[in-house]
Amino acid sequence: MSLNDSWMQRDLAVLWHPCTQMKDHEQLPLIPIRRGEGVWLEDFDGKRYLDAVSSWWVNVFGHANPRINQRIKDQVDQLEHVMLAGFSHQPVVELSERLVALTPAGLERVFYTDNGSTGIEVALKMSFHYWRNSGRPEKQRFVTLSNSYHGETVAAMSVGDVALFTDTYKPLLLDTFKVPSPDCYLRPEGMGWEEHSRAMFAYMERTLAEYHREIAAVIVEPLIQGAGGMRMYHPVYLKLLREACDRYEVHLIHDEIAVGFGRTGTMFACEQAGITPDFLCLSKALTGGYLPMAAVLTTDRLYQAFYDDYSTLRAFLHSHTYTGNPLACAAALATLDIFAEDNVIEANKALAARMASATAHLAEHPQVAEVRQTGMALAIEMVQDKASRTPYPWQERRGLKVYQHALERGALLRPLGSVVYFLPPYCITGEQIDFLAEVASEGIDIATRETVSVAVPAGRYPGFRDPG
Numbered sequence: 001m002s003l004n005d006s007w008m009q010r011d012l013a014v015l016w017h018p019c020t021q022m023k024d025h026e027q028l029p030l031i032p033i034r035r036g037e038g039v040w041l042e043d044f045d046g047k048r049y050l051d052a053v054s055s056w057w058v059n060v061f062g063h064a065n066p067r068i069n070q071r072i073k074d075q076v077d078q079l080e081h082v083m084l085a086g087f088s089h090q091p092v093v094e095l096s097e098r099l100v101a102l103t104p105a106g107l108e109r110v111f112y113t114d115n116g117s118t119g120i121e122v123a124l125k126m127s128f129h130y131w132r133n134s135g136r137p138e139k140q141r142f143v144t145l146s147n148s149y150h151g152e153t154v155a156a157m158s159v160g161d162v163a164l165f166t167d168t169y170k171p172l173l174l175d176t177f178k179v180p181s182p183d184c185y186l187r188p189e190g191m192g193w194e195e196h197s198r199a200m201f202a203y204m205e206r207t208l209a210e211y212h213r214e215i216a217a218v219i220v221e222p223l224i225q226g227a228g229g230m231r232m233y234h235p236v237y238l239k240l241l242r243e244a245c246d247r248y249e250v251h252l253i254h255d256e257i258a259v260g261f262g263r264t265g266t267m268f269a270c271e272q273a274g275i276t277p278d279f280l281c282l283s284k285a286l287t288g289g290y291l292p293m294a295a296v297l298t299t300d301r302l303y304q305a306f307y308d309d310y311s312t313l314r315a316f317l318h319s320h321t322y323t324g325n326p327l328a329c330a331a332a333l334a335t336l337d338i339f340a341e342d343n344v345i346e347a348n349k350a351l352a353a354r355m356a357s358a359t360a361h362l363a364e365h366p367q368v369a370e371v372r373q374t375g376m377a378l379a380i381e382m383v384q385d386k387a388s389r390t391p392y393p394w395q396e397r398r399g400l401k402v403y404q405h406a407l408e409r410g411a412l413l414r415p416l417g418s419v420v421y422f423l424p425p426y427c428i429t430g431e432q433i434d435f436l437a438e439v440a441s442e443g444i445d446i447a448t449r450e451t452v453s454v455a456v457p458a459g460r461y462p463g464f465r466d467p468g
C-alpha cells in the first residue's frame with residue numbers, strides 16, 4: 001500500500017472533513033500532504049500540486065515561507081499565549097497599530113477573534129449593541145445581498161445567501177432584508193459593469209428608504225462575492241452604499257475576509273471606492289495563511305458608545321478564549337512586512353495581467369459564458385448553453401471533473417460548482433500561471449465534453465466550495 005493510501009485510511013477511520021459528503025471518498029481519493037514549499041504542496045508519495053486556490057484563499061506568500069516561519073519561531077520562544085482580558089503583549093499592540101495605520105482613515109479600534117465567521121458575529125453584535133447603547137433599540141435588522149457568503153456560524157449564515165449552506169438551517173436564522181446583488185455576470189447584454197452596478201443600487205436605496213428605522217447595518221462582500229461563485233461588481237456600488245448608509249443612519253459592514261490583503265488589486269477593496277466602512281472584517285490572508293485569526297476594525301464613534309462606567313452595562317462582553325494569540329499576531333506582522341518590503345501590490349499587477357492573457361482564449365470556448373477578473377482573482381464560468389447562459393444542473397458536478405483532472409496534472413484547482421477560478425499565492429510565477437491556464441483549459445474541455453446522465457430533481461443549489 002502506498003503511503004498516501006495508508007494515511008488516507010487512517011484519516012477516514014476517524015475524521016469528519018469540512019464541507020464534504022464523506023461518502024464521496026469511497027471514490028474520490030483524499031490527499032494527505034506531507035510538506036509544502038512556496039506554491040507547492042507535496043503528498044506522501046512525492047507528488048506535487050500547485051496550490052492555485054491558496055488553500056481556501058489564505059496563503060498569500062507560499063507554504064513554509066522562511067520569513068514568516070522565523071517570526072513564529074522567535075515568538076514561540078518568547079510567549080506562546082496569554083489571555084487578552086486584563087493582559088496585553090507586544091505582537092498584539094504592534095499588529096493593531098499597523099492595521100489602524102494601513103486601513104482607511106477613521107478605523108481606529110481593533111477587536112480580535114479566532115476566525116472569519118466569529119469576526120462577522122462580532123460586527124453584527126457590535127452594530128446591534130451600538131444602537132441599543134445609543135437609545136435606538138428598534139434598529140435591530142440587517143440587510144444583505146443575494147448570493148452573499150459571510151461564514152458558517154448561525155448569525156453569519158443568517159446574513160448569507162448561498163442556499164446550499166443555509167437552506168437546511170432556515171428555522172434557526174435571523175430574519176434579514178435581502179437585496180438583489182449588483183453581480184455583473186447578470187448584467188443585460190451590452191451594459192458595462194459600472195452602469196449595471198449603479199442601476200442595481202436602486203433596490204438597496206428602496207430598502208433603506210423604507211426600513212432604515214429598523215435597520216442596524218448593511219453587510220457586503222466588497223467587489224467579489226467569493227463563495228457565491230466569484231461573482232464581481234464595480235466599486236461605484238460601494239460608494240453609493242456608503243452615501244446611503246450615512247443618509248439613513250445605518251452601519252456599513254465590509255466583509256473583506258476573502259478580499260482583503262491585495263486580492264482585488266488594492267490592499268483593501270474599500271480603497272477602490274474611496275470609502276471607510278463602519279466595520280472592516282479581516283481574516284484569511286491576515287496571518288499569511290498560517291494561523292486562524294480575525295480582526296474587526298471600527299471607528300472611535302462606535303467605540304465611544306460602549307465606553308462608560310461598568311455599572312451602566314454598556315460594555316461589549318464578547319470574548320473568545322484565544323483572542324489576540326501572539327503566534328498568530330507574529331505571523332500577521334511578518335506578512336505585513338513582506339507586503340511592505342517587497343512592494344507586493346505593485347508587483348501583483350504583472351501577475352494579474354499574466355492571468356488575464358493566459359486565460360483570454362477561454363472566453364471563446366463554447367461552454368464558457370464568461371472569464372472575469374478583479375485583481376488577483378480570476379473566474380471562468382462553465383455553462384450548458386452559452387447564448388442563454390443556462391447553467392449546468394448542479395447535480396452533474398462538472399467542476400469536480402476539472403478538479404480531478406487538475407490533480408492528475410499536479411494542480412489544486414477546486415471549482416465552486418461550475419466556476420473554475422484562480423486565487424493563487426502572490427509568489428506564483430508567470431510560467432506557473434501559464435501552466436494553471438493550460439490545466440484549466442484541458443479540464444474544462446474534459447468536463448464539458450461529456451454527457452452526464454443524472455436524475456435532476458428540482459433545486460436551486462449553485463454548488464459551493466464542494467468540488468462538484
Ligand SMILES: *Cc1c(COP(=O)(O)O)cnc(C)c1O
Nearest residue numbers: 115116117149150151226257258
Ligand atoms: C471564508 C469567509 C468567511 C468565514 O471565515 P471562516 O474563517 O471560514 O469562518 C466569511 N466571509 C467571507 C467573505 C469568507 O470568504
